[in-house]
Amino acid sequence: MELVxxxxxxxxxxxxxxxxxxxxxxxxxxxxxxxxxxxMGYAVTxxxxxxxxxxxxxxxxxxTPLGITYLDLIxxxxxxxxxxxxxxxxxxxxxxxxxxxxxVYLPLITTNCAVLGVALDNISAGYxxxxxxxxGLAVPIGFTLVIYVFATIRERLEIANVPESFKxxxxxxxxxxxxACAIAGIAGLV
Amino acid sequence: MKKFDVFKKGLFVENPIFVLLLGLCSSLxxxxxxxxAIGMGMAVICVLLMSNFIISLLRKIxxxxxxIPVFIVIIATxxxxxxxxxxxxxxxxxxxxxxxxxxxxxxxxxxxxxESFASKNGVVDSILDALGMGLGYTFAVLIISFFRELxxxxxxxxxxxxxxxxxxxxxxxxxxxxxxxxxxxxxxxITLGTILAFxxxxxxxxxxxxxxxEVK
Numbered sequence: 210m211e212l213v214x215x216x217x218x219x220x221x222x223x224x225x226x227x228x229x230x231x232x233x234x235x236x237x238x239x240x241x242x243x244x245x246x247x248x249m250g251y252a253v254t255x256x257x258x259x260x261x262x263x264x265x266x267x268x269x270x271x272x273t274p275l276g277i278t279y280l281d282l283i284x285x286x287x288x289x290x291x292x293x294x295x296x297x298x299x300x301x302x303x304x305x306x307x308x309x310x311x312x313v314y315l316p317l318i319t320t321n322c323a324v325l326g327v328a329l330d331n332i333s334a335g336y337x338x339x340x341x342x343x344x345g346l347a348v349p350i351g352f353t354l355v356i357y358v359f360a361t362i363r364e365r366l367e368i369a370n371v372p373e374s375f376k377x378x379x380x381x382x383x384x385x386x387x388x389a390c391a392i393a394g395i396a397g398l399v
Numbered sequence: 400m401k402k403f404d405v406f407k408k409g410l411f412v413e414n415p416i417f418v419l420l421l422g423l424c425s426s427l428x429x430x431x432x433x434x435x436a437i438g439m440g441m442a443v444i445c446v447l448l449m450s451n452f453i454i455s456l457l458r459k460i461x462x463x464x465x466x467i468p469v470f471i472v473i474i475a476t477x478x479x480x481x482x483x484x485x486x487x488x489x490x491x492x493x494x495x496x497x498x499x500x501x502x503x504x505x506x507x508x509x510x511x512x513x514e515s516f517a518s519k520n521g522v523v524d525s526i527l528d529a530l531g532m533g534l535g536y537t538f539a540v541l542i543i544s545f546f547r548e549l550x551x552x553x554x555x556x557x558x559x560x561x562x563x564x565x566x567x568x569x570x571x572x573x574x575x576x577x578x579x580x581x582x583x584x585x586x587x588x589i590t591l592g593t594i595l596a597f598x599x600x601x602x603x604x605x606x607x608x609x610x611x612x613e614v615k
Contacts, residue, residue, distance in 0.1 A: 386588030
């Protein structure tokens with residue numbers, strides 16, 4: 210039951226994009242077409258889920274026994290970079306179409322705050338391995354949800370009559386602000 | 400003169416947040432108070448200065464194929480140093496910035512400057528570029544946090560980052576009419592969106608004036 214509330218809490222109430230500002234760059238960059246947004250979401254889900262397990266095990270079973278926890282940042286970022294490299298090679302081989310459409314944003318998953326952020330949060334919140342796995346699944350699902358909804362709204366905004374000064378990024382940011390209000394409205398859920 | 404241009408462009412023309420839209424994650428999250436903004440700005444300037452310096456020194460040694468992993472390892476090392484120093488000397492600031500200090504590793508500004516400037520230019524230019532970009536970032540987060548703190552709490556305050564009990568100034572203008580939404584995440588998006596719209600407005604007006612002058 211606690212795991213369920215952890216899952217719902219991280220997916221909706223404490224949604225990483227709208228309440229912690231992780232991963233704003235892909236939110237603004239990739240979210241012009243809903244299909245690209247979904248592909249980005251899948252790739253990020255895969256990377257975050259594996260990264261949260263691997264970094265958790267490395268932290269508690271390698272870094273802590275050796276007393277070198279100050280190397281956590283370097284270790285985590287190398288794990289994440291290799292996972293992203295793996296996804297990139299995998300997509301290039303299996304579906305060059307998706308690979309092309311994601312462009313520069315695919316390698317940039319390495320510098321997606323959400324990936325490193327989840328890995329660090331898992332440690333600082335003192336989760337168990339199971340809880341870390343749940344967090345590693347809930348956070349990217351929340352991310353995918355937001356980025357997909359945001360992409361569909363932005364598709365509508367393209368044809369909307371927006372004041373000239375607000376065209377493009379400004380109106381997108383204000384849309385995100387209104388979505389953050391909506392998310393804050395369900396804060397009492399968990 | 401040319402050296403000064405390298406420094407200057409980061410402040411306004413290529414301001415990392417307002418124009419290039421880099422490093423938005425941290426700039427939205429920590430801009431709830433002026434003190435946080437100054438602390439974050441200092442941390443970013445330190446890391447950016449060191450990383451541009453080291454990378455421009457090593458740029459001929461680092462093999463091209465693995466340059467990104469090498470940059471990231473250098474940056475992660477520097478960020479960890481800054482994090483440990485802040486934990487020791489500015490504990491209050493360290494507490495309130497939280498996870499966003501280690502997240503400087505994945506701040507696009509730092510990797511972006513390493514990739515597009517320091518790996519191609521000399522040491523002096525890279526240091527000037529880092530100073531300009533870092534100050535531009537600090538300037539931008541200060542503006543965002545100025546509006547958010549003023550509207551969100553109805554006042555402005557600044558503490559000494561090294562000693563939280565030392566107050567530099569503290570004003571309260573209209574705290575009865577504060578809109579607390581602006582200290583919350585939603586307010587960050589709306590503030591930045593409005594500032595960007597204002598910049599776009601200025602740009603459009605300038606372009607229109609230029610067009611009119613051409614017609615005449």
